[in-house]
Amino acid sequence: QLQLVESGGGLVQTGGSLILSCAASGRAFSTYAMAWYRQAPGKEREFVAVISRAGGIIYYADDVKGRFTISRDNAKDTVYLQMNGLKPDDTAVYYCAAGPSTLIAREGGGRMPYWGKGTLVTVSS
Numbered sequence: 001q002l003q004l005v006e007s008g009g010g011l012v013q014t015g016g017s018l019i020l021s022c023a024a025s026g027r028a029f030s031t032y033a034m035a036w037y038r039q040a041p042g043k044e045r046e047f048v049a050v051i052s053r054a055g056g057i058i059y060y061a062d063d064v065k066g067r068f069t070i071s072r073d074n075a076k077d078t079v080y081l082q083m084n085g086l087k088p089d090d091t092a093v094y095y096c097a098a099g100p101s102t103l104i105a106r107e108g109g110g111r112m113p114y115w116g117k118g119t120l121v122t123v124s125s
Contacts, residue, residue, distance in 0.1 A: 001026050001027065001114075002027040002098050002114040003025045003114075004023070004024050004096050005022065005023050006096050006118060006119040007020070007021050007022075008020040008021050009094060009120045009122075010120075011123075012122070012123055013086075014086065014088060014124065015085060017084045017086065020081040020083065021078055021079075022034070022079045023078050024098065025077065029077040029098075030053055032053060033050055033053055033100065033102045034050065034051050034072055034079040034098055035047065035049065035051075035097050035099065035102075035105035035109070035112065036049045036050075037094070037095045037109050038092035038095065039092055040091060045095070045108070046061065046108075047108055048060070048064055048081070049061065049070040050106060051079065051102075054074075059102060063089075064083075064090075068081060069081070081094065081096075083121070088125045090123050091122050093118040094118060095116055095117075096115075097114060099113060099114070
Protein backbone atom coordinates (compact mmCIF):
# COMPACT_ATOMS: atom_id res chain seq x y z
CA GLN A 1 0.00 0.00 0.00
CA LEU A 2 1.01 3.57 -0.69
CA GLN A 3 -0.45 6.28 1.53
CA LEU A 4 -0.79 9.78 0.14
CA VAL A 5 -1.48 12.94 2.12
CA GLU A 6 -2.10 16.27 0.46
CA SER A 7 -1.52 19.65 2.08
CA GLY A 8 -1.26 23.29 1.14
CA GLY A 9 -4.80 24.10 0.15
CA GLY A 10 -6.57 27.19 1.31
CA LEU A 11 -8.28 30.41 0.34
CA VAL A 12 -6.57 32.70 -2.13
CA GLN A 13 -7.61 35.68 -4.22
CA THR A 14 -7.79 35.66 -7.98
CA GLY A 15 -4.29 35.92 -9.40
CA GLY A 16 -2.71 34.47 -6.30
CA SER A 17 -0.52 31.42 -5.86
CA LEU A 18 -0.49 28.25 -3.80
CA ILE A 19 1.82 25.29 -3.54
CA LEU A 20 0.23 21.91 -2.91
CA SER A 21 2.26 19.04 -1.53
CA CYS A 22 1.54 15.35 -1.50
CA ALA A 23 3.62 13.25 0.86
CA ALA A 24 3.83 9.51 0.24
CA SER A 25 4.63 6.67 2.55
CA GLY A 26 4.50 2.93 2.58
CA ARG A 27 6.02 1.85 -0.71
CA ALA A 28 8.63 2.87 -3.24
CA PHE A 29 7.49 6.33 -4.23
CA SER A 30 9.93 6.58 -7.11
CA THR A 31 8.34 3.62 -8.89
CA TYR A 32 5.08 5.48 -9.47
CA ALA A 33 3.95 8.16 -11.83
CA MET A 34 2.32 10.87 -9.74
CA ALA A 35 -0.64 12.95 -10.77
CA TRP A 36 -2.91 15.72 -9.56
CA TYR A 37 -6.63 15.77 -10.19
CA ARG A 38 -9.35 18.09 -9.04
CA GLN A 39 -13.06 18.01 -8.51
CA ALA A 40 -15.09 21.18 -8.40
CA PRO A 41 -18.49 21.30 -6.69
CA GLY A 42 -21.08 19.63 -8.86
CA LYS A 43 -18.55 18.56 -11.47
CA GLU A 44 -16.71 15.41 -12.34
CA ARG A 45 -13.14 14.82 -11.35
CA GLU A 46 -10.66 16.04 -13.94
CA PHE A 47 -7.01 15.50 -14.69
CA VAL A 48 -4.68 18.39 -13.86
CA ALA A 49 -1.08 17.21 -14.28
CA VAL A 50 1.15 14.16 -14.16
CA ILE A 51 4.85 13.56 -13.75
CA SER A 52 6.71 10.38 -14.58
CA ARG A 53 8.73 8.34 -12.11
CA ALA A 54 12.00 10.17 -12.67
CA GLY A 55 10.36 13.46 -13.57
CA GLY A 56 11.37 13.50 -17.20
CA ILE A 57 7.86 13.37 -18.64
CA ILE A 58 5.21 15.87 -17.66
CA TYR A 59 1.74 16.58 -18.99
CA TYR A 60 -0.78 19.25 -18.08
CA ALA A 61 -4.43 19.80 -18.76
CA ASP A 62 -4.89 22.59 -21.28
CA ASP A 63 -6.56 24.98 -18.86
CA VAL A 64 -3.68 24.90 -16.38
CA LYS A 65 -0.81 24.85 -18.84
CA GLY A 66 1.48 27.80 -18.27
CA ARG A 67 0.04 28.48 -14.82
CA PHE A 68 0.64 25.25 -12.89
CA THR A 69 3.89 23.36 -12.43
CA ILE A 70 4.17 19.79 -11.19
CA SER A 71 7.40 18.54 -9.68
CA ARG A 72 8.61 15.75 -7.47
CA ASP A 73 11.38 15.05 -5.00
CA ASN A 74 11.99 11.33 -4.83
CA ALA A 75 14.37 11.78 -1.91
CA LYS A 76 11.50 13.28 0.08
CA ASP A 77 8.75 11.05 -1.36
CA THR A 78 6.79 14.16 -2.22
CA VAL A 79 5.09 15.59 -5.28
CA TYR A 80 4.22 19.26 -5.61
CA LEU A 81 1.83 21.40 -7.59
CA GLN A 82 2.81 25.04 -7.88
CA MET A 83 -0.27 27.01 -8.88
CA ASN A 84 0.07 30.56 -10.14
CA GLY A 85 -2.43 32.92 -11.66
CA LEU A 86 -5.29 31.24 -9.87
CA LYS A 87 -8.81 31.83 -11.12
CA PRO A 88 -12.19 31.19 -9.49
CA ASP A 89 -12.63 28.27 -11.90
CA ASP A 90 -9.66 26.60 -10.19
CA THR A 91 -11.73 26.22 -7.03
CA ALA A 92 -11.89 22.51 -6.28
CA VAL A 93 -10.72 19.72 -4.05
CA TYR A 94 -7.30 18.70 -5.34
CA TYR A 95 -6.23 15.09 -5.10
CA CYS A 96 -2.92 13.46 -5.71
CA ALA A 97 -2.73 9.95 -7.04
CA ALA A 98 -0.08 7.36 -7.82
CA GLY A 99 -0.11 4.91 -10.66
CA PRO A 100 1.93 2.88 -13.09
CA SER A 101 2.29 5.37 -15.93
CA THR A 102 1.64 8.88 -17.20
CA LEU A 103 -0.60 7.42 -19.90
CA ILE A 104 -2.91 5.81 -17.37
CA ALA A 105 -2.97 9.00 -15.34
CA ARG A 106 -4.08 11.01 -18.36
CA GLU A 107 -7.01 8.67 -18.93
CA GLY A 108 -8.82 10.34 -16.06
CA GLY A 109 -7.74 8.51 -12.96
CA GLY A 110 -9.96 5.47 -13.07
CA ARG A 111 -7.01 3.12 -13.13
CA MET A 112 -4.84 4.98 -10.64
CA PRO A 113 -4.64 2.66 -7.63
CA TYR A 114 -3.61 5.06 -4.88
CA TRP A 115 -5.28 8.31 -3.85
CA GLY A 116 -5.03 10.91 -1.17
CA LYS A 117 -8.06 12.38 0.56
CA GLY A 118 -7.71 15.76 -1.06
CA THR A 119 -7.09 19.36 -0.10
CA LEU A 120 -9.51 22.20 -0.80
CA VAL A 121 -8.46 25.17 -2.88
CA THR A 122 -10.81 28.13 -2.95
CA VAL A 123 -10.14 31.08 -5.23
CA SER A 124 -12.15 34.16 -4.48
CA SER A 125 -13.06 36.68 -7.14
